[in-house]
Amino acid sequence: MASGASYDERIANYIQAAEELKRGNFGISIPASPADDVGRLGQALQELARTLELRYRELQNLNRLTSHINSGLLLEEILLQVYNDFRDFIPYDRVGFALLEDEGRTLRSHWAKTEYPAIYLGQDYSGEMAESSLQKILNSGKPRILNDLEKYFIQKPQSDSTRLILKEGIQSSLTCPLIANSVPVGFIFFSSLEKNTYVDQHIEIYQQIAGQLSVIVEKGRLVSELAQQKEKVEQQYQEVRRLMETQNSFMGIAAHDLRSPIASIQSVTDLLMTAEIKLQPDEKSEFLNDIRVQTRHMLGLLNDLLDVTRIEAGKLDLILISREMSDLLEETVRRNARLAAKKSTRVILEPVPPGTVLADPTRIRQVLDNLISNAVKYSPRASLVRVRALQEEKCWRVEIEDQGPGITDHDRKRIFQDFARLSARPTDGEKSTGLGLSISRRVIAAHGGEIGVDSPSKSGEGATFWFTLPTTSEGLQGCSND
Ligand SMILES: Nc1ncnc2c1ncn2[C@@H]1O[C@H](COP(=O)(O)OP(=O)(O)OP(=O)(O)O)[C@@H](O)[C@H]1O
Ligand SMILES: [Mg+2]
The missing domain is CATH 1.10.8 (Helicase, Ruva Protein; domain 3)
Known part of the structure; x- marks a missing residue:
């Protein structure tokens, strides 16, 4: 101009x-x-x-x-961006972030980042908001500068959080409230290892984007929460699916296993009721015995199925009683030895050391019955089955050794699963449902014990099934080998 x-x-x-x-x-x-x-x-x-x-x-x-x-979606991503990007506007050696919980009554530290590991504040710090100086910051909506934390602590010696950060070497701090759409969300803390780091201009800068930043952080929190809930729902869904699949396969196998005894009972009763056929008394009793055997088998199968579903639903109530181990074993071995005699197989119990076991006797008898009857069922006629009990530090170890085909490496992986009917087949026409070992596994686990099988990989050299049980209630925490 x-x-x-x-x-x-x-x-x-x-x-x-x-x-x-x-x-x-x-x-x-x-x-x-x-x-x-x-x-x-x-x-x-x-x-x-x-x-x-x-x-x-x-x-x-x-x-x-x-x-x-x-651009970050999850809260952690957003906070990391804050940590990386704010440096051009506000100086800091650490950024911390805390969320309000309990309808604003409690503040819990949620995230912190620093390049100095020594000044990392643990994630679990939490404190009451009422009457705290942080509550005043929220009420005013304005960030607070503390440029000499040592001096501040002398005035406020009751401030736990100040004591903690001073110990980590932090000298000044800028505490910024996060208020999203008039609702307090939490705080972002900028901290510095130097005194007098912060000036009013930092507050002004922060306030220009405080509203936006608060909304972004709140969005991140909601997205993170949703992601967590989604994961939980997904897990629950998978669990329900697993249970439904188990139930379906149970129904299928149970229906299949029940069909043949029912069909045979039906044909026998038809025969008995046909007036024209005159049966001899011994023929009649043979047919009736057939019905008895079949119904007993069906009842056994139904009881096993009920056991599995009850245990799966967490409804296995153990009645724990302390008993001499020898009593429990002698009675069970005697009963099974009588049954095995029909197959000319001997079941012997090696001398049991004195001592008690804390267990539900009915359930342990069920496990022993299955392991001993398996040893008899899958071994050739005229075999020998040995049962022994060894006392270890806090646990008993019970072993059932047979002279059967043993367990192949392939079968070993599946043997304790439901309906595992594997390569070994009964040697004398006995029934096999494939539930005995899976029930035994659950019963022993409920006692805090372990179950397993040792078997040489060479076929025909027998198997030794074993389980452990606690001697006292201390052992109930777990009877593993450690
Ligand atoms: N002592 C053993 N020696 C060889 N194979 C065995 C032995 N015990 C079990 N098995 C194999 O493991 C499978 C599962 O045994 P499990 O006791 O669970 O069922 P099961 O005996 O077939 O039927 P049940 O439900 O009546 O007990 C058996 O079908 C058999 O193939
Ligand atoms: Mg069995």
Whole structure:
């Protein structure tokens, strides 16, 4: 503008410059001479242009920052962006983040990051909000600067969080409230190892994006919560599916296993009821015995199925009684030896050391019955089955050794699963459902014991099934070998 310009021309130029500024064109030159009253107006306009430009750039940067932070979806991602991006605006050696819980009554630290491992504040710090200085920050909505934490602690020696961060070497802090749509969410803490790090300008910068940042953080929290819930629902769904699949396969196998005895009972009763066929008394009793055997088998199968479903549903109530181990074993071995005699197989019990076992006798008898009857069932006629009990530190170890085919490596992986009817087949036409060992596994686990099988990989060399049981209630915590 020429220095000889008239008063009106100079004013018109300033009006035009103001219009340019309004349009965001900050780079214009505004003459401030001659230094009369009008010139001073020009000078003020030029300073305004510089301030506006600075503010504009700052805002642009902050916008970029918030949109960058907003690109994170989960809370952890968003907080990491805050940690990485805020450095250009606010200085810090650590950023911490705490969430309000319990409808704003409690504050729990949730996340913190620093390059200095020594000043990492544990994730589990939590404190009451009532009457705390943090509550005042939330009420005012304005960040707080503490530029000399040592001095602050002398004034507020009851502040636990200050004691902790001082111990980690932090000297000054900027505490920023997060308030999303008028609802307090939590805090972001900027901390520095130096005194006097923070100035009012940092507060101003923070406040320009506080609202946006709070909403982003709250969004992240909700998304994270949803992700967690989704994972939980997914797990529950898988569990329900697993149970349904088990139930379906149970139904299928049970239906299959029940069909043949029912069909045979039906044909025998048809025969007995047909008036024209005159049966001899011994024929009649043979048929009736057939019905008895079949119904006993069906009842056994149904009881086994009920056991499995009851145990799966967590409804196996053990009645624990402390008993001499020898009593429990002698009675069971005697009963099974009588049954095995039909197959000319001998079942012997090796001398049992004195001592008690804490167990549900009915359930342990069920396990022993299955293991001993298996040893007889899958071994050739005229075999020998040995039962022995060894006392270890807190546990008993009971072993049942047979002279049968043993367990192949392939079968070993499946042997304790439901309906595992494997390569070994009964040697004398006995029934086999494939539930005995899976029930035994569950019963022994409920006692805090373990069950397993040792068998040489060479076929025909027999198998030794074993289980452990606690001697006292201490052992109930677990009877593993450690
Ligand atoms: N002592 C053993 N020697 C060789 N194979 C065995 C022995 N015990 C069990 N098995 C194999 O493991 C499978 C599962 O045994 P489990 O006791 O669970 O069922 P099961 O004896 O077939 O029927 P039940 O439900 O009447 O006990 C058997 O079908 C058999 O193939
Ligand atoms: Mg069995």
